[in-house]
Amino acid sequence: MNNRIRELRARHNMTQDDLARKVNVRRETIVFLEKNKYNPSLRLAYDIAKVFGITIEEVFLFESET
């Protein structure tokens, strides 16, 4: 599973710390997500998509779709 978190974060002028605080996780979790080293729970995926004001499918891309 790939994601566009880094791109969306840059577009919203947000640091990893800002995003981590908004979705109530540690900054390392955001780092792992951006490096595709961790697949988030549905809850976290939903929270991240909500912060960017888009749907989960627009943030997280499954390998068969990319």
Place this chain on the structure above:
Amino acid sequence: MLYNSNFVLDLNNINMKRSVLVFLVAGLVLLTSLLWMVNSAGMADLTDTIQFGVIGLLVAFAVFIGFRRLKSERRGEPAEDELSKSILQKTAAFSYYISLYLWVAMIYIKDRVNMDTEQLLGTGILGMAITFALCWLILNFRGMRHE
């Protein structure tokens, strides 16, 4: 509450309590090991010295974990989140599995090496602790991509 510059050590906070507990346990382990070293001064052999060194490394690892938790708290982030919890769960599962083989190896070694029962048990327990620390480091570095 203990105040240190702009950082507040809130001991009513459950996560903060857990972080302090990590330091407390590490301190107790170090203190007990120091007592053991002082009592066996002059009688400590190479195995004891190696064991003490390994305990030192494990205490350093615990202190590192404690500081990591406090750093997260200071940034206004949770000390534990879903990633750290799943890494911890997987570490526990892996290290348990490896520990079973470790103890089988220790039983095999017991009949072939001249070691006291206490030394053997101590080595086994230290081996378990090292296994846990190594599994945690590997999972933390590798990530949990396919979970």
